[in-house]
Amino acid sequence: MSEEAVSDIIREILELKGEREAVILAHNYQRADVQEIADFRGDSLGLARLAASTDAKVIVFCGVFFMAETANILSPDKITLLPDLDAGCPLADTIRAEDVRKLREENPGVPVVTYVNSSAAVKAESDFCCTSGNAVEVVRSVSSERIIFTPDRNLGEYVRKATGKEIIAWDGCCPVHDRITADEIGELLDRHPGAVFVAHPECRPEVLRLAHEVASTEGIYGFANRTAAREIIVGSEEGMLFRLRRENPDKTFYFPPGGSLCPNMKLITLKKVLRSLRGLEPRVEVPEDTRVRALRAVERMISLG
Numbered sequence: 530m531s532e533e534a535v536s537d538i539i540r541e542i543l544e545l546k547g548e549r550e551a552v553i554l555a556h557n558y559q560r561a562d563v564q565e566i567a568d569f570r571g572d573s574l575g576l577a578r579l580a581a582s583t584d585a586k587v588i589v590f591c592g593v594f595f596m597a598e599t600a601n602i603l604s605p606d607k608i609t610l611l612p613d614l615d616a617g618c619p620l621a622d623t624i625r626a627e628d629v630r631k632l633r634e635e636n637p638g639v640p641v642v643t644y645v646n647s648s649a650a651v652k653a654e655s656d657f658c659c660t661s662g663n664a665v666e667v668v669r670s671v672s673s674e675r676i677i678f679t680p681d682r683n684l685g686e687y688v689r690k691a692t693g694k695e696i697i698a699w700d701g702c703c704p705v706h707d708r709i710t711a712d713e714i715g716e717l718l719d720r721h722p723g724a725v726f727v728a729h730p731e732c733r734p735e736v737l738r739l740a741h742e743v744a745s746t747e748g749i750y751g752f753a754n755r756t757a758a759r760e761i762i763v764g765s766e767e768g769m770l771f772r773l774r775r776e777n778p779d780k781t782f783y784f785p786p787g788g789s790l791c792p793n794m795k796l797i798t799l800k801k802v803l804r805s806l807r808g809l810e811p812r813v814e815v816p817e818d819t820r821v822r823a824l825r826a827v828e829r830m831i832s833l834g
């Protein structure tokens with residue numbers, strides 16, 4: 530697409546955004562050009578909070594399906610748009626509501642903590658929701674010493690180590706983070722002896738063992754801003770580079786050479802954002818009974834943010 534065509538698309542997006550009283554939220558893993566036009570960029574928790582507090586009538590969610598669902602759970606009176614309904618999350622898709630019910634039957638009385646990367650139906654079956662940023666805090670705050678944790682096994686293992694509680698983890702994973710190997714990170718550390726390594730807790734335990742810091746996506750930005758190191762190896766999705774470079778122009782960032790790109794996150798494009806604002810669709814609407822049940826777990830996550 531020519532630069533002129535891109536400018537035309539951006540101009541129309543901005544015009545329509547005003548007319549529709551819309552706000553554009555973009556997850557940190559989105560394409561750089563989509564992040565550029567967003568009103569706010571952030572992680573799941575930050576964007577959920579913004580969705581809850583905005584006065585806008587329309588939320589254009591540039592992220593994946595469960596994120597738009599979470600926005601709708603918190604703001605049912607607003608129109609929630611997801612510019613491409615195929616933008617799903619393979620991690621969220623590993624578990625269904627009936628799987629959670631079965632886990633409860635097998636472990637009577639054990640509370641369920643569910644990572645925000647899950648469907649509204651799964652959240653509705655859970656007692657608490659959490660993000661990668663507050664999973665440890667949420668699990669600590671639950672009075673039980675045994676916890677059912679869904680759907681990410683790597684985050685579950687990280688929480689087990691941090692809290693010392695017995696974690697009954699669902700065997701799901703994020704294919705983007707789970708693919709990162711300790712060998713490739715070890716090679717990067719050998720090649721850049723002055724570099725520090727910061728990793729997302731969706732990475733495997735053997736990768737997290739090499740990390741100087743384990744942090745959520747927002748935590749990774751904070752770490753990159755405050756570390757004195759000039760070279761930083763990032764164990765997370767490559768879309769983070771947009772903000773990392775913008776906030777730290779004097780630092781160099783390395784990502785796993787085997788790739789860490791989430792194709793689902795990249796399905797949202799400027800053209801789709803425009804189409805979505807023009808037609809006010811596709812919309813994401815969580816059925817009211819599911820929404821009300823999921824809201825309780827999500828509100829607990831937000832209050833412990």
Ligand code: SF4
Nearest residue numbers: 618619620703705791
């Ligand atoms: S990066 Fe992983 S958890 Fe995030 S949307 Fe992609 S597959 Fe899901």
